[in-house]
Amino acid sequence: MKTKGFLQAILSAAIFGAMPIFTKIVYSFGADAVDAAFYRMSLSLIIMFILNKFIYKESLKLNKLEVKFLLLASLGLLVTSIWLYNSYNYMDSGTATALHFSYPIIIFVAVSLIYKKKPRFIELACVLGVSVSIPMLTMGNANFHPLGIFFSIGSACTFAFYAIILQDQVFMKMPPIVKLFYINAFSSIIIFAFSLVRGKPVLLSLSPMDFLIAFTYSCTITLGATYLYQNAIFLIGAKYTSIVSAIEPVVSSLIGVFILNESIGYVQVFAIFLICLSTIVLVVSSRNYLEE
Numbered sequence: 001m002k003t004k005g006f007l008q009a010i011l012s013a014a015i016f017g018a019m020p021i022f023t024k025i026v027y028s029f030g031a032d033a034v035d036a037a038f039y040r041m042s043l044s045l046i047i048m049f050i051l052n053k054f055i056y057k058e059s060l061k062l063n064k065l066e067v068k069f070l071l072l073a074s075l076g077l078l079v080t081s082i083w084l085y086n087s088y089n090y091m092d093s094g095t096a097t098a099l100h101f102s103y104p105i106i107i108f109v110a111v112s113l114i115y116k117k118k119p120r121f122i123e124l125a126c127v128l129g130v131s132v133s134i135p136m137l138t139m140g141n142a143n144f145h146p147l148g149i150f151f152s153i154g155s156a157c158t159f160a161f162y163a164i165i166l167q168d169q170v171f172m173k174m175p176p177i178v179k180l181f182y183i184n185a186f187s188s189i190i191i192f193a194f195s196l197v198r199g200k201p202v203l204l205s206l207s208p209m210d211f212l213i214a215f216t217y218s219c220t221i222t223l224g225a226t227y228l229y230q231n232a233i234f235l236i237g238a239k240y241t242s243i244v245s246a247i248e249p250v251v252s253s254l255i256g257v258f259i260l261n262e263s264i265g266y267v268q269v270f271a272i273f274l275i276c277l278s279t280i281v282l283v284v285s286s287r288n289y290l291e292e
Contacts, residue, residue: 005235006283009244012228015220017251020093021259022217023085029210033085034195035203036217040081042188043218048181058175062182069170070179074186076162077226082191084155090148097249099152101134104242106160111239114164122285123243129278130246136271137253163238166230176234180227236286243282246275 026036052058062070087096108127112119119127165171171179195202206214232241250272256262 002236002286003283005232006240006244006286008228009232009236009241010247010279012225012232013245013247014251015225015228016245017248018255019221019225020088020097020252021255022220023088024093026214026217027088029206029213031203031214032200033082033089034191034198034200036085037078037081038188038191038195038202039214040218040221041078041184041191043215044222045181045185045188047219047223048177048184051177052181056175056177058178060178060181066170066174069165069168070182071186073162073165073171074183074190076158076165077183078187078191080155080159080162081187083151083158087148087151087155090145090151093252095144096148096152097252098134098137099149100156100159101130101246101249102153103156103160103163104246105131106156107163107238107242110160110164111167111237120285122281123239126243126278126282129274130243133271133274133278134246134249136267136274137249160242163233163242166233167238172234176227176231180222180230184222240282240286244279247279250275 023036026039031039052060084096084100087100090096105127108119108123111117166179192202229241229245232244253264253268253272257264
């Protein structure tokens with residue numbers, strides 16, 4: 001089960017690593033950060049409803065405590081999406097992703113303090129390896145903007161909140177597909193209301209091709225990356241899931257090199273090696289530890 005959790009965290013990170021490219025494609029037909037977040041949260045809801053009702057046959061009834069925690073998680077994920085997508089407007093996606101990836105450190109420190117559990121030396125070493133490597137990925141081509149920095153680091157804080165709250169017992173008892181459905185449903189309602197309040201409603205006049213792209217975007221991120229991430233937290237906890245997720249900017253860099261023909265230097269290659277090594281060491285050293 002623990003090995004399955006690590007594998008799901010790695011696969012989730014790989015899918016999330018391609019998200020900046022998907023998001024920029026969505027931007028290309030006139031959408032902004034709020035529109036992109038709404039498409040991501042809402043367009044796959046019908047698929048999730050069918051899975052809940054007719055495939056897994058799960059009950060969709062909620063009590064007041066579950067509604068409260070689902071709203072908190074929804075806000076965390078929603079604000080993360082809007083702020084991270086906004087950061088792409090002020091700096092390149094690689095730099096924004098690197099700053100966003102301060103969240104494993106935030107989660108690591110927060111979880112250690114909240115649960116009063118002293119981290120092992122190997123955990124500290126892996127976190128240090130990841131922390132040093134992420135900035136190295138953007139060396140030579142990083143461009144910084146005050147608003148870009150605010151949005152990307154802010155998204156790290158809200159994502160850390162979202163990941164930690166998913167560890168609560170309320171969510172541990174909830175079927176994964178039900179949890180995913182309601183977090184996305186609540187997020188969709190909140191973001192649509194926000195778009196009306198800001199005076200710029202969500203862009204709904206999409207061509208058939210644009211709608212197909214947005215629908216694919218939603219299903220890939222939600223039913224792929226987000227579902228796997230939430231399952232990984234259930235199996236191995238937010239701390240380990242966040243560290244393993246450092247694979248995400250590695251995937252983003254490799255996509256840039258092999259698909260977008262971007263250049264890569266020795267420093268970036270070393271950073272990719274260090275992140276992969278830290279992830280492998282963490283996975284191997286933690287399997288027996290988590291079974292205890």
